[in-house]
Amino acid sequence: MKIQTKDVNFYYGDFKALRKINFNIPEKAVTAFIGPSGCGKSTLLRLFNRMNDLVDGARLEGQILIDGQDIYAPNIIVEDLRKKVGMVFQKPNPFPKSIFENVAYGLRVQGMSNKTEIEHKVVDALKRAALWGEVEAVLDKSAWQLSGGQQQRLCIARSLAINPDVLLMDEPASALDPISTAKIEELILDLKDKYTIVIVTHNMQQAVRVSSKTAFFYLGELVEFNDTDIIFNSPERVETKNYVSGKFG
Amino acid sequence: MTARRKQSIIFLIIRILSLSVVAILFLILGFIVVHGFQVINWGFVSQMPKEGMMEGGILPAIVGTLCLIAGSMIFAFPIGVMSGIYMNEYLRDGWMKRFVRLMTDNLAGVPSIVFGLFGMALFVNKLHFGDSLIAGSLTLGLLALPVIIRTTEEALKSIDQSYREASFALGASKLYTIKNVILPVAFPNILTGLILSIGRVSGETAPILFTVAAYFLPKLPSSIFDQAMALPYHLYVLATSGTDITKARPMAYGTALILILIVLICNLIANGIRKWQRKKA
Numbered sequence: 001m002k003i004q005t006k007d008v009n010f011y012y013g014d015f016k017a018l019r020k021i022n023f024n025i026p027e028k029a030v031t032a033f034i035g036p037s038g039c040g041k042s043t044l045l046r047l048f049n050r051m052n053d054l055v056d057g058a059r060l061e062g063q064i065l066i067d068g069q070d071i072y073a074p075n076i077i078v079e080d081l082r083k084k085v086g087m088v089f090q091k092p093n094p095f096p097k098s099i100f101e102n103v104a105y106g107l108r109v110q111g112m113s114n115k116t117e118i119e120h121k122v123v124d125a126l127k128r129a130a131l132w133g134e135v136e137a138v139l140d141k142s143a144w145q146l147s148g149g150q151q152q153r154l155c156i157a158r159s160l161a162i163n164p165d166v167l168l169m170d171e172p173a174s175a176l177d178p179i180s181t182a183k184i185e186e187l188i189l190d191l192k193d194k195y196t197i198v199i200v201t202h203n204m205q206q207a208v209r210v211s212s213k214t215a216f217f218y219l220g221e222l223v224e225f226n227d228t229d230i231i232f233n234s235p236e237r238v239e240t241k242n243y244v245s246g247k248f249g
Numbered sequence: 250m251t252a253r254r255k256q257s258i259i260f261l262i263i264r265i266l267s268l269s270v271v272a273i274l275f276l277i278l279g280f281i282v283v284h285g286f287q288v289i290n291w292g293f294v295s296q297m298p299k300e301g302m303m304e305g306g307i308l309p310a311i312v313g314t315l316c317l318i319a320g321s322m323i324f325a326f327p328i329g330v331m332s333g334i335y336m337n338e339y340l341r342d343g344w345m346k347r348f349v350r351l352m353t354d355n356l357a358g359v360p361s362i363v364f365g366l367f368g369m370a371l372f373v374n375k376l377h378f379g380d381s382l383i384a385g386s387l388t389l390g391l392l393a394l395p396v397i398i399r400t401t402e403e404a405l406k407s408i409d410q411s412y413r414e415a416s417f418a419l420g421a422s423k424l425y426t427i428k429n430v431i432l433p434v435a436f437p438n439i440l441t442g443l444i445l446s447i448g449r450v451s452g453e454t455a456p457i458l459f460t461v462a463a464y465f466l467p468k469l470p471s472s473i474f475d476q477a478m479a480l481p482y483h484l485y486v487l488a489t490s491g492t493d494i495t496k497a498r499p500m501a502y503g504t505a506l507i508l509i510l511i512v513l514i515c516n517l518i519a520n521g522i523r524k525w526q527r528k529k530a
Contacts, residue, residue: 049418056341083420093411095430105429106419155415162419 002027002166002196003048007062010043012055017043019220021062025213030188030197032211032228034204035243039217041200045168048198049085050078066166083110085166086159091175092151094143094158099135102143102154106162121161129157130187149180156187167191169199173206185210204244208232216240278509285506288499294507297467307504312469313382313477314451314511317461320386320473321450322443325393330439332394333401338427357395362455364392369459383473385461392456393446400442404435437523444519448512454481480508 003025010018018040025031033041046052047064050071063070071081083106094102103122112118122139126132131153135146143154152172159167169188173181188197188210201207207214207228214231216224216239224231224240235241242248296306332353340346368388378384408431416426432439454462462482470477487501488494 051414051418054414054417079420079422082418087414087418089411089414089418091411093409093415095412095415096434105416105421108429109416109419109421109425158415158419 001025002066003198004065004068005044005062006065008044008047008064009061010040010047010052011057011059013057017220018047021222023215023222023225025196025198027196028193029213030192030199030211031213031215032207033198033200033215033217034202034207035217035223036248037202040220041215041217042170044217045170045198045200046087048166048168049082049087051087053078083162084164085168086162086164087168088152088155088159088170088172090171092148092155094146094151094154097143098140099143099146099154100139103157103161106158110162125157125161126154128160128191129153130183130190131157147180149176149183152176152180152184153187156184160191164195166196166198169197171200171202174202181206204232216243218243281502281505281509284499284502285504288503289506293503298465299467307478307480307483307500307507309466309469310478310480310483310504311507311511313461313463313479314481314508316382316470316477317385317389317457317479318447318451318511318515320382321389321393322447324387325390325397325446326443328390329394329397329442330401332398333405333439334427334432336398337402337405338423338431353395353398356391357399360455361392361453362458364388365456365459367391368456373460378474380459380461380463380476381474382461382470382477385457385477385479386473388456388460389450389453392453393450396446396449397439397442400445401435401439404438404442405431407438408434433526437526440519440523440526444516447515447519451508451512451515452481454485457482480504480511484508 001024005021005023008018008021009016021044033045035041043052047060048066048071052058052060060072064072066081066085069076095105097105100122103125104118107118107121112121123132126135131150134150135154138145143151146154152175156167156172173184176184185206188199191197192210192212199207199210211228214226214228215222216231216235216237218239224235224237226235231240232244235244293306294311295308297308299305336346336349340349365388368384368391372378372384372387373380376384412430412434413426416430417423421429457479461477462479463476464486466476466478484501484504487497487504
């Protein structure tokens with residue numbers, strides 16, 4: 001098990017956003033988080049790389065373990081954790097730098113300065129993100145010139161460049177057109193043998209297409225967690241059944 | 250009256266009022282240019298004043314003002330930008346932040362003559378700098394601080410949170426993120442603060458009155474502990490206390506024109522840097 005949560009409660013001020021979450025996310029597979037808006041799925045995702053540390057008044061109870069290590073333990077250096085647990089956001093957010101520098105950013109953060117080594121890793125990351133062919137000739141152009149879908153794949157490349165074990169994706173395709181979405185999904189399927197991927201999505205077909213496990217959240221609770229085809233074809237709980245069949249949400 | 254007609258009348262009034270603002274600006278500039286242009290020549294900007302300031306040039310005042318701009322900015326820009334960064338990036342929302350902001354705003358509202366008096370008491374007397382460029386620069390720097398702090402803060406605030414998140418998610422520390430992502434993006438807007446404060450600093454008379462300005466000093470400053478002439482104060486002197494005020498009037502217009510030109514050139518340079526920075530991004 002790559003990621004384990006143990007009795008996780010999470011509060012934004014007085015608001016309890018997550019209630020007693022207990023489950024295990026398998027290694028080198030795609031796990032999808034589904035559920036209606038405000039159900040806590042993004043909140044949980046952002047706990048895995050401690051992104052919620054930035055939120056004033058946020059408080060966590062319980063434990064989250066990655067590779068058996070409590071990531072909220074005092075001896076954990078949060079920067080090191082985030083090098084291991086990459087994240088791709090809902091809106092593509094490349095830096096206002098060149099395509100090359102965007103991918104090189106995480107490497108430079110780690111203090112890498114050998115030019116050939118950086119170049120090698122940037123090219124490799126762009127290839128893994130299936131973007132190399134499209135940007136090969138324009139590496140020194142601004143990343144903002146790329147289309148939304150290309151920008152998102154650039155953000156994925158940027159995360160892959162520093163070789164994380166885990167890749168968290170927060171609705172990575174929700175701002176993209178269907179063709180770009182298909183490319184992102186294809187990419188996720190390509191990557192799933194090498195990385196532990198957790199993807200939050202509003203699009204249930206997307207969850208079916210890319211994930212092997214699915215967790216359904218509702219009102220801050222983990223209602224059901226199982227193999228994706230069980231969740232979508234024969235869920236145990238009636239809430240899950242109603243949600244995946246489109247009766248609410 | 251139909252709603253449509255009413256609307257067009259109101260638009261007309263708004264248009265006239267806004268154009269009149271532009272008209273006033275052009276009137277002032279035109280007036281200064283027409284009157285000042287007659288006295289401006291190479292000698293005017295390159296010579297010492299002579300004959301009770303009725304003749305000769307205003308070189309020491311130009312040099313003095315440029316020194317004061319540079320001196321005050323060397324002091325105020327780094328401190329102001331760092332305060333702005335602290336306020337926006339490090340200080341959490343709470344009473345401390347509100348208090349610092351309130352004080353900054355109050356500082357901006359203090360009349361400049363009070364800065365002058367304070368500068369005299371602290372820099373000139375207490376720290377024994379005497380009437381000097383350093384005392385004047387520090388006093389003007391204090392005056393410019395709130396503008397720089399505020400614009401820096403606003404520039405940082407306007408940066409999309411997603412850049413910070415993207416950087417943090419790649420394992421970057423806060424300091425690395427500020428240095429490599431936030432500041433480069435915010436820099437063009439921070440420069441606006443610099444432009445505004447240069448405009449303010451170069452035109453202020455009251456703060457330099459007791460701290461640096463010399464009534465008549467036909468030589469260039471050779472150290473930061475020298476007194477110096479400055480354009481706004483020189484203008485004041487020419488307009489009020491020469492031996493022959495009517496004869497000094499053209500010199501005053503010339504001085505005013507040079508002052509405006511200096512501010513204009515500073516603005517153009519800063520704007521140029523801003524555009525260049527934007528293009529790079």
